[in-house]
Amino acid sequence: MITSRDVARLAGVSQPTVSRALRDDPKVSEATKKRVRDAAVALGYSTSPIGRALAVGRSTRVGLVVTDLENQFYGHVIAPMHRELERLGYELVLITESSESGPVTEHVMGHGLCGVVLATTTVDSLLPARLRDRGVPFVYFNRTAQSVQADSVTVDPEAGIRELLREVIGSGHRRIGAIFGPRNTSTGEQRENTVRSVLDEHGLALAHRDVLHGPFDFATGFGGARTLLDREDPPTLVLCGNDVVALGALNSAAEMGVAVPAEVSIVGFDDLPTSGWALIRLSTVAYDLDEMSREAARLIVARVEEPDARPRHTIYPSRYVARATTSSPRA
Amino acid sequence: MITSRDVARLAGVSQPTVSRALRDDPKVSEATKKRVRDAAVALGYSTSPIGRALAVGRSTRVGLVVTDLENQFYGHVIAPMHRELERLGYELVLITESSESGPVTEHVMGHGLCGVVLATTTVDSLLPARLRDRGVPFVYFNRTAQSVQADSVTVDPEAGIRELLREVIGSGHRRIGAIFGPRNTSTGEQRENTVRSVLDEHGLALAHRDVLHGPFDFATGFGGARTLLDREDPPTLVLCGNDVVALGALNSAAEMGVAVPAEVSIVGFDDLPTSGWALIRLSTVAYDLDEMSREAARLIVARVEEPDARPRHTIYPSRYVARATTSSPRA
DNA sequence: CTTTCGACTGTATACGTATGCATTCGATGC
């Protein structure tokens, strides 16, 4: 291992001067900086993040806590978040929240991480409280937990859902089913509440038996659609908690031989790239997930660098994107 | 920040004893261990990975170098690899190889990382040589570079491609087109060579104009299919470098109104979960990507813990999975 | 010519943990 001391020796200066020169400290003369830089290049030296982290008291590693890495949704979160963090000089470390007492606590608590983005918070999670108690900065992404305050990046589903319901109700749908997300997530709950209240404005309501709940994954949509569409009198429209659920439902319908949208309309939420494919053409509620992911990166970095700034909550608008999985109900 | 010294004070022992007790060193008495553990819990202490890494001389962080995080292929790599690494007590850090001189070098070189998995190596990449020169352990995943030896995890495409070609040629295809991956990747090259040599055994060859190349992404397949299918006399079968390319081709065909497989058959390579969807049903060459990803995790950890072990090369077999995007060519 | 100041660089030390070595203490053997 090549250390700053080796560089110092070669450049004929002291170790601290190397440290300063390489971080472009104005107190070091240009001539010395050049000598040091040349020596560093000659030896192939680069500063040890570990030593640096120990000395500075914090690292430049941000943890992203998710439950389900297979879920394609998170691929579209990770990529832009990672790029933005890198741009800001930070690294992204993945953490799966397998259990409350699991590695999250261990990895997050010892200050291996300077901050955390929570992307799969449930409203009853203990993690936010733990992080707060230990003074680890964190940001809610997409989902929040009311119990503990923190910066957040979320979507306001109202505009999208309102527009969506206006359109499908206008085109004649009355019997509406839903496969919502888990009740213990803020997103699941918020989307459900919004749907119910907007339906109410239209003088409609969801029949209890037409409402299902489950994790935001393919299997939920796949199984849910089977349940709903196997009925004697299935709903003419199925609202899904998100796009991945809708993709499950769509494929379930295809497998059952139920024509979409002729026999049933299906709607998602997220507008993932897959949803726009010619073979899919999913009608859905869209928002800027890329920008959201980058904003989460910016917020956590800002919080890390200025822990006492006032809380920031960025909320992104949503809109309805009508594609080919919705139409008037069959007569 | 709570340190081992705080725990030591509370437990009435010295700091080194805390260090030993918590790592279950047999030289510490059970009674002391208990006192230390209790104190640690009481204070909510967990050992600092940073301090530990500095003292031990290496971290427990493995870097995964990829170029294109949006690509769903990598989602299916990251998830199992991450789980396996976590099981082994290591962490996964994502690194995008934006440029040869970019952050890869910086992050990898200073011993922030104890090892690296290269998932998007090109045959002409300088990174393997650099890693070797600095003594950073690494493993090739999926792709290799001949110039520098290292452990590797790869797929042998031959069985799958052989079976695939036997079947489609048997069903009558003669005019075969291809959208291969980049020539400067071992996987792209190997799959192409295998296809050509097996075709040769059948007395067939690819027409020069029916062969395209491009990055392993959706756009390559989308654009490539458009090029091939816009012809007066398009191929009756299009072989794609991987599934993501095939999905692009499939959607391109759908958008052009070209029926699959009635007018053109399309085949991929990877068998991603998406390929099995009822709405997709892509015929493809399958192998155990999950297991491969875990094996890469195991190999890099083994290499890190025993740098001088003899090189290991794990090769996974492939097989053809016929689904709904292939049939006899139209008469 | 002396003083003062500022620009630059070096010295000493801190960060949190791990480990070789020294030390203590009680038990065992003679």
Added chain:
DNA sequence: GCATCGAATGCATACGTATACAGTCGAAAG
């Protein structure tokens, strides 16, 4: 009852970098 040994623990220090502080040196001001 003394020597010996081993188990248990403490002491000192190392890891690589960053930073407060002290020091040096030359130039400018008096």
